[in-house]
Amino acid sequence: MIIIVGAGLSGLLTAYLLKKEGIPFKILESRNRVGGRINTIYRKEEAPIEMGATWFTAQHLNLTALLEDLGISRFEQYMDEEVFYQPQSKFPTQIVEIPKSEPSYRISGGTSTLINNLLECLDSADLFLNESVSQISFKENSVSVKAENIFEGDAVVLALPPKLWANRITFQPELQADLRETALQTHTWMEDSIKVALTFEKPFWKEENLPRTLFSNVGPVTEFYDQSDAENSKFALCGFINSAFKNLSKSERKELVLKQLKTIFGSRITEFLTYEEWVWSEEINTFQDSEHSLFPHQNNGNPIFRSTYFDERLIISGSETSSRFPGYMEGAVISAKESVRKIVELQKI
Structure with missing residues (x-):
């Protein structure tokens, strides 16, 4: 045994x-x-959102073989060619072009x-x-x-x-x-990561032709990506909050996150269905x-x-x-x- x-x-x-x-x-x-x-959070009629491990690459051959063995499909993480970038708080948000990199993948269904x-x-x-x-x-x-x-x-x-x-x-x-x-x-x-995700009924970023990717040196959100499902029929944005914000309450973090995102994506960011975050330093296990x-x-x-x-x-x-x-x-x-x-x-x- x-x-x-x-x-x-x-x-x-x-x-x-x-x-x-x-x-x-x-x-x-x-x-x-x-x-x-x-740790994937599932809600009826919403995109599965990842509060933990999410991405892998073509180099990860053992994981890929395991998925194939279990009959689980994968799909490529959408990545904008032009992204929102916040270099410093005293500078306005920019839209910059980033070099094309090797694709990352996600597991279908979460x-x-x-x-x-x-x-x-x-x-x-x-x-x-x-x-x-x-x-x-x-x-x-x-x-x-x-x-x-x-x-x-x-x-x-x-x-x-x-x-x-x-x-x-x-x-x-x-x-x-x-x-x-x-x-x-x-x-x-x-162990010290904070994940944050917002689900949406409609992908307003597509309708307004906005990047859905953000990199920020300002925070609280430092990275933000499209987390819509494999079928691209349920929509979400997901990313990371700077761990320095872990000592704030969830409501305080949420207020700062939405304030930041509103200055970048505009007022339609507030049309989210669900706001979810996970502070891994609060997980004793x-x-x-x-x-x-x-x-x-x-x-x-x-x-x-x-x-x-x-x-x-x-x-x-x-x-x-x-x-x-x-x-x-x-x-x-x-x-x-x-x-x-x-x-x-x-x-x-």
Whole structure:
């Protein structure tokens, strides 16, 4: 029995692949939902809006192959050739031409379509929500995982950001010092991000021939993109708020966001159906304070995470630990595949 801690993309894919191999498992998730940093909000008659992981590129071959395996389509993110640009507060908003870049893609139906499809392939009896792991004890031939309940297995896979397990889980025996210190100094991608999205009945930007892309050095919104659905029949704009605004209330942020967007897009921006935002630093199962400030992707993909520990009964997984594209969905897929490969090899011994 393999105990998987974390039901984000890496944890669920690990379970999906273990099931294909006929290896039993249980998944423990602290939240009351699956998906981790993938979090699509669905509302009837509105475009799905992404509060978490959204984009990938043609370089992300493992993610693309997984989507094909599950029969999930992708579509290209619309990108304007001319965009709104706010260089400084004392200068007016400009419309500038940007160089053409490699396209980004989104998952048809929303990123959570991937999570939901993986979930449908699993037995609900193998998933336990609201199980926050506090202690992992390694015995001679087994491992005991203490959450709201106690789970016994042969090995455990940590499929969550290293900073979380290093801070919040007690290990018996203790983790070796270099592993714990590296984990504490590993940046969690998106942990301080704020996503914001507005849905619309009509794409007023098309009617008025406006760019739908914004880059701003002024804020609070720093980036803004078209987030209409794959069929281009339901409409939304979505982007990021500068994390410096996280200490304001939602209503204060909303007022500043709309004030900024109104000066750029005009009064029709206020015709939105829904305003939604997600402050990831408020997610206790994503964000963890660091003793020292970390730079983006610090220690992501560090080789120390690719070793197994406690006589090969502790396997470290999750996007930040991936050997390639750490921090991204592609990294989560790669880490899951690497973890299952290790488990299968250990089963043969």
